Amino acid sequence: MKWGMVIDLQKCTGCGECAAACKLENNVAIVEPKESEMGRTMLWMDMLTVYEGEYPRLRVRQYPRPCMHCDHPPCTKVCPVRATYKNEEGIVAQIYPQCIGCRYCMAACPYTVKSFNWYKPEWAPGIRETANPDVSVRQVGVVEKCTFCVHRLQKAKEQAKSEGRNLREGDFQTACAESCPAGAIVFGDLENTSHRVNPLSRSPRATRLMEDLGTEPKVIYLKEVD
Amino acid sequence: MNKKLIDRLQILSISLIWLLFTGIAVWILNLIKESLRLHDAPDASLGISLVAIPVFFTLSSVLTYVFIGLRKGRRKDVES
């Protein structure tokens, strides 16, 4: 089993729904405006802005950037305490109680996907009532990042086990894939031919970010057609 | 201060140094064991860590050699 994601840039409208859904699903903290300006916004799913061409033929695109869940992650190599590691299903996981906050993984990641809890994370009063009980809340001084909604995976596995069957494609979707109004994000098992990501990952439009670095990212982008 | 007390403190300090270095060696061996179990460290780091252990023991051996050598080399007429 190798969990991966395909993001179709032709369908993506850059609305940012995935980023918002991810924050809500994973209890990602909100930072103050001053902190955000400094660059301490915590976005597990970020929207990258790309400018193409020059005025007046300027094109601005935004595309989603989750953690690439590389098969050859540069971040796990450098963690001194194994607070980040790649599990058997290909998810690059974070162990929050183990992390000592050295931020070496943040410095080593070429995609800059990791966030850090610079202060004790806080949420607006109302949000606390709607927090997701399945996701552990992080403490100050700890690194966090997109986990491919691994808590949903655990729940789906338990459900499948109790029903005595294997996992089906529909059992487990990441919050971003679920929320995308254009259906641009597809999530599934890259090794399972019945999952949609499998044929999509082999599409002629398929490309990965910075694959020449040898990180073998498992988030595949489908290039725009025009 | 009592000469005997100082004597004993000196021997104690050397023993503590051996204890410390043994502790460091045990720690490094622990790291190597963990790396072998998880099988994700480059063999070079394991090799180099193995080399690090003799370095510590060389240092404590040199210290002990000096300690004992200085005691032995004392003039016989002056005690302690």
Added chain:
Amino acid sequence: MEKAPAAPHPEYDLLRPIEDPGKSFYYIVAVLLVIILYTGFVYIRQVYYGLGVTGMAQPVTWGFYIINFVFFIGISHAGTLISAILRLSKAEWRRPITRMAEVITAIVLAIGGLHPIIDLGRPDRMTHLFYNGRLQSPLLWDIVSITAYFTASTVYLFIPMIPDIAILRDRGVKPRWLYEFLSWGWQGTEQQHKVLDRAMNILMVVVIPIAVSVHTIISYIFAMTVQPGWHSTIFGPYFVVGAIFSGIAAILVLMIVFRKVFHLERYLKLIHFNYLSVLLLIMSLLWFYFTFSEYLTGYYGHEPNEMRVFWYKFSGAFAPYFWTMVTCNFFLPLILLSNRKTRTIPGILIASISVIIGMWLERLIIVVPSLANPRLPYPTGIYIPSHTEWMLFLGGVSVFILGYMMFARFFPVISVWEIQEGRQESSKTVTERITSYMPDPQQPLAKE
């Protein structure tokens, strides 16, 4: 037991700071303690609130703490490397310098080694490094090598100190128990000298590879990532050269300070400064060679991400720091030290301080630009260090000064017995050595 007036000692100048410290010592210690106490408070505040009190953010997640970590450990190469190499090469002019250099190493390693801990988001979880440390991470290699270097340099500092401690013990200097305890029964017998010599011979050889490995492994923290500007094979030797470079500058500054404060003009003569400053000049040229190679390779390859970092340093936001660094590390020392007329004590002082500043800037230029220019299309990061980081920097320097002053208060900063050995035996030893270099006498020609 009342203190009998100590007999006049030929090297009394070296013992006076211990036997008769003077009031200004206590004033300076008091000021330093205030600074250090405030720094401690600032650090506790950081532990309480989190690393948010610093100026770090994404993408520049490493700042002053890592810069100072590399900087302090770099200076540590002063001591052990210089004193080991000078002893190994039997350079007689090393005698007044070795002890000072070794003390720098010991103190600065302790401070530098603490800096990664200051940098941790969760210092309370430090024990994870011991129970669950991962040997695949360069940070762990660092911990092992710095521990090895610290222990080696402390042993290498202590063993040659034993005869001096015995001198202080015999002169009845207070606290007597300290010198009794540390002198290990030294009496200066021939056998004891042999033991000491053998130990020092082993140590000075063992210490050199450890010292080289330490800064190489520190460079691996950066070189083992794939980030532009970091992933370079030259980093190992580059860092070692830079470390020796900043270390020599540090010794020179310290020598000049002690010469002034303790009136050691008879011991630290112009020739010592001359030789060391020529070494500094050589290291400056070496540093320039490595820097030039590093940037030329990056520029010639013209890889887009490398070039972004390159231009950021050469003409972008970091250009003032970059060119100041090159001036401080290369042009200023070159001008001041290659000319005999300017190679005076004030000139050497300016050159050394300039190198120390330049090398600190070099660490800044290595750490921040690569982080500030992420590969993905993010805006360039900005790093403005906060009050916390500046205070911890100042605190680190204050701890160094305080540590050194405490050392100088109880132990001689110049090795008394080695000076005496130099006076008594060096001329003979050196003459014999030089005679052995000369061609052997010609055999008498056979009678025809």
